[in-house]
Amino acid sequence: xxxxxxxxxxxxxxxxxxxxxxxxxxxxxxxxxxxxxxxxxxxxxxxxxxxxxxxxxxxxxxxxxxxxxxxxxxxxxxxxxxxxxxxxxxxxxxxxxxxxxxxxxxxxxxxxxxxxxxxxxxxxxxxxxxxxxxxxxxxxxxxxxxxxxxxxxxxxxxxxxxxxxxxxxxxxxxxxxxxxxxxxxxxxxxxxxxxxxxxxxxxxxxxxxxxxxxxxxxxxxxxxxxx
Numbered sequence: 001x002x003x004x005x006x007x008x009x010x011x012x013x014x015x016x017x018x019x020x021x022x023x024x025x026x027x028x029x030x031x032x033x034x035x036x037x038x039x040x041x042x043x044x045x046x047x048x049x050x051x052x053x054x055x056x057x058x059x060x061x062x063x064x065x066x067x068x069x070x071x072x073x074x075x076x077x078x079x080x081x082x083x084x085x086x087x088x089x090x091x092x093x094x095x096x097x098x099x100x101x102x103x104x105x106x107x108x109x110x111x112x113x114x115x116x117x118x119x120x121x122x123x124x125x126x127x128x129x130x131x132x133x134x135x136x137x138x139x140x141x142x143x144x145x146x147x148x149x150x151x152x153x154x155x156x157x158x159x160x161x162x163x164x165x166x167x168x169x170x171x172x173x174x175x176x177x178x179x180x181x182x183x184x185x186x187x188x189x190x191x192x193x194x195x196x197x198x199x200x201x202x203x204x205x206x207x208x209x210x211x212x213x214x215x216x217x218x219x220x221x222x223x224x225x226x227x
Contacts, residue, residue: 052076053112055120055155056083056183058103058147059128060136065106067197067210068127068217073226074115079107080196081188083149084181092190098141105149107186117155119224121162124148127217131174137209146176149183156180 059065062080070078082095085102095102108120128136130146150156159180167176188194197210218225 050076050111050113052109053117054151055108055110055117056105056149056151056186057108057120057124058083058105058145058149058179059124059130060104060139060144060146061205061209062104062106062189062193063196063205064128064210064213065104066195067214068123069106069108069120070195071214071218071225072110072115072120072123072221073224074113075108075110075226077109079109079188080193081105081107081186083183083186084147084179088185089187092193095143096141098143100143102143102187103145103147104143104189105147105186107188115224117158118162121148121159123217123221123224125162125166125176125178126220127213129172130176130178131172133177146178148178148180149186150180151183156182 057065057069066078066080069075081104082090082100082102083105085095085100087094087100087102090100090102094100095104110120128146132146134140134142134145136144136146148155148159150159163176163178163180166172192199197206197214200206201211
C-alpha cells in the first residue's frame with residue numbers, strides 16, 4: 001500500500017468521524033436568502049489573461065469542496081453553487097430541502113497549463129467518500145451526492161475512464177456511485193456562502209469538519225498546493 005493511499009484512507013476515516021460528531025447538516029446554519037441569478041458556463045475570455053477551463057464537482061457540503069480546491073496551484077477561482085436540478089435560481093433553503101434536484105457544487109476555474117482535469121479528478125475522488133449514495137457523513141440527501149458535471153465530451157470521457165480505473169483497482173472498499181452527467185446550468189450560491197471557510201474559520205462546522213479535512217488534504221497533496 002502506498003504512502004498516499006494510507007494517508008488518504010486515514011483522511012476518509014477521520015472526515016467521516018468528524019461529520020458524525022458534528023451531527024448537523026450544513027444547510028442548518030441559518031442561511032440568509034439573497035437574490036442571485038444563473039451564471040453562464042462559459043466565462044468571458046476577455047476577463048482572463050490566460051486560457052482557462054471549468055470543472056464542476058459535487059462532493060457533499062460545498063463549503064468543504066471550495067476550501068480544498070482553492071488551495072491548488074493552477075486553480076484561479078472557486079464558486080460555490082448549485083447544479084443538476086430542475087428549479088431555476090434556487091435558494092439555499094430550497095436546495096437543502098431536497099426538492100429542487102440540485103446538488104451543492106463548486107465551480108472551479110483553472111489554468112489547464114498548470115493543472116489538468118485528471119489532476120482535479122484525483123483530488124476530487126480522494127477528498128470525499130464517493131461510495132455513499134446521496135450522503136457525506138452526517139449530510140444526507142440528494143443535494144449532497146457525489147457528482148461530476150462535465151462541460152465537454154472530453155471531460156465526460158476522462159471522468160468515466162478515471163472512475164472505471166478506480167473501481168477496477170479496488171481503491172475504495174465499495175463501488176463508486178459518483179454521478180457523471182453533462183452540465184446544464186450552474187447557479188451561484190448566495191454571497192455569504194462564498195469563501196466560507198476563510199470568512200468563518202472559527203465557526204463550529206469549520207473547526208470540526210473542514211479544518212481537519214484541509215490538514216490531511218495538505219499533507220497528501222503538498223506538491224500540488226499554491227506556493
